[in-house]
Amino acid sequence: MSDPTTIPVLLLKTRSQPHDAYEEYFSTSQDGNRSFQPLFVPVLEHRPNAENLAVLDELLKSGGLAAKYGGMIFTSQRAVEAWTDVVKRMEQQSQGDNASTTGTGVNGVDTSNVRNEITGTDGTSSVLVDSDFAFPLYTVGPATSRALQTLVAASSSLPNNSSPFGRLQPAVVGEHTGNGAALAEYILSHYNTLHAQKEYTFYDAPRLPFIPLLGPARGERLEKDDARIRKKGLLFLVGEQRRDIIPKTLMDPEGKLDAHDRIEVNEMEVYKTEVMESFREDFQTRLDAFTAEGQNLVVVVVFSPQGCESMLRSLGFIDKSSTLTERGRNRWSPEHTKEAFRSVVVTIGPTTRDHLVQHYAFEPDVCAAKPSAQGVGDGLNEFLKSKALI
Known part of the structure; x- marks a missing residue:
């Protein structure tokens, strides 16, 4: 008994x-x-969406993730696990490349001070201003937050800055919100504030002649419509079944928000869900x-x-x-x-x-x-x- x-x-x-x-x-x-x-x-039985996971692989490997998106959204443990698999697979490849060289970083290049680059409006390459700001990972509760914190800590601790994910300076935020509606409101406030700080730093802030401008390689003041300080969208990793409260709130199809406060959201399905027989x-x-x-x-x-x-x-x-x-x-x-x-x-x-x-x-x-x-x-x-x- x-x-x-x-x-x-x-x-x-x-x-x-x-x-x-x-x-x-x-x-x-x-x-x-x-x-x-x-x-x-x-x-539930969760099956990975192999096609979209391959897209994520390429985005992270090529640096396209930071060039296209200003952050990510997670509201399910399965999405975190799918992303963790992508990151770990990429880090293993990077570590393998690193092991094949002597005294250098990934692919023979010292990556200890690597900063992302992007092509400017005039076709020249300049340091991406996002490298001076955290890459937010928005989560809806303690389970997703904790799993992401573990991933961030592991990626940030790798030698020679060899993790493509760790180099984004990811920051896990939003755990306190508890549900999608509250998280969406938090993102509106947090992400728009982050963007405003970026605009101020690289466009509005007064500068003395002897103080170089942080960020762009040539030290010039950026134009406000420069691609390097535009507001990027957020990548939302989702399952086959999900609510649309977050995309609707951020993109505001009903026009309740001012245009400059709206945030583009790209949903990417990374797993399918079925009831187990x-x-x-x-x-x-x-x-x-x-x-x-x-x-x-x-x-x-x-x-x-x-x-x-x-x-x-x-x-x-x-x-x-x-x-x-x-x-x-x-x-x-x-x-x-x-x-x-x-x-x-x-x-x-x-x-x-x-x-x-x-x-x-x-x-x-x-x-x-x-x-x-x-x-x-x-x-x-x-x-x-x-x-x-x-």
């Missing part, structure tokens, strides 16, 4: 690599005499095992609308026609709370909660205030206390 003081937490997701914030949180979290046991039940069987197997072990309470954390139907049917909350059952409606009534097996359904945020309500008339027990392990844990503990379950 299972330990009655340990509550299983079924995380309906694939374990994130190299570390998973939810696993770490629930492995160490305790409340009173209760502890949690995190278990993963993968719902084995999910329902895997989920049901877990539930059957808990019942056989005498477990009387389990927590189910739902991360996306995909797989919700199979989850609800396995729990007995909807019937074969996907109609809410009496048990699904009144599962916390005195009659049903006496059952030997009970489940608490937690959603990562309002999108998944609204899907359950609109499609199945099912109201989850908890909707996390923030899409994070801490947000899920706080909401869950509050609910468990309200039902005198801890």
Whole structure:
């Protein structure tokens, strides 16, 4: 029989690599005499978009990423993992080139002080002014932020400045926003401020004759429409299924923003997502095992609308026609709370909660205030206390 003081937490997701914030949180979290046991039940199968990943490879290898974009946007762990694969593959190639030379950097060139270059309006090559500014990586929450921070730290620590990614001076920002709408508003403020600072530095700022202009190789003042200080777009790495709140807010097709505040967004699909055929069987197997072990309470954390139907049917909350059952409606009534097996359904945020309500008339027990392990844990503990379950 299972330990009655340990509550299983079924995380309906694939374990994130190299570390998973939810696993770490629930492995160490305790409340009173209760502890949690995190278990993963993968719902979605992610397949890389090989064609677009090859485009990313070439952009990073050629320096076209910095020439075309002023930053990147990440709102999913899968997108971060796809980008990490691109960066690591490029760094391995660079390290291989470096190893084939003696006392020099990549391809025989000392890269310790490499700065990106771009062709100016007159056809001459000048130092890219972006090399004096950070390359922002906008993230929506702690999971994506943490994974990107790990990647940035690893790339920046490589010898001889040999990482094409590290040379961009990437800076991870936006973790505090928590959702796409809030991230979009933050990007509008942050990125436009960054661009204004660039314009001031290389166009507006007063200069004394004996102080050379930073950035352009010849030291001249740039024109305001010079390609080197134009506002570049942002590259948004996405999956096959995504919401469009961020591109709509930044590009503003309805014309609510001033023209100079709008930000071009290029979405690039780096993975496709499908519900795993084995999910329902895997989920049901877990539930059957808990019942056989005498477990009387389990927590189910739902991360996306995909797989919700199979989850609800396995729990007995909807019937074969996907109609809410009496048990699904009144599962916390005195009659049903006496059952030997009970489940608490937690959603990562309002999108998944609204899907359950609109499609199945099912109201989850908890909707996390923030899409994070801490947000899920706080909401869950509050609910468990309200039902005198801890």
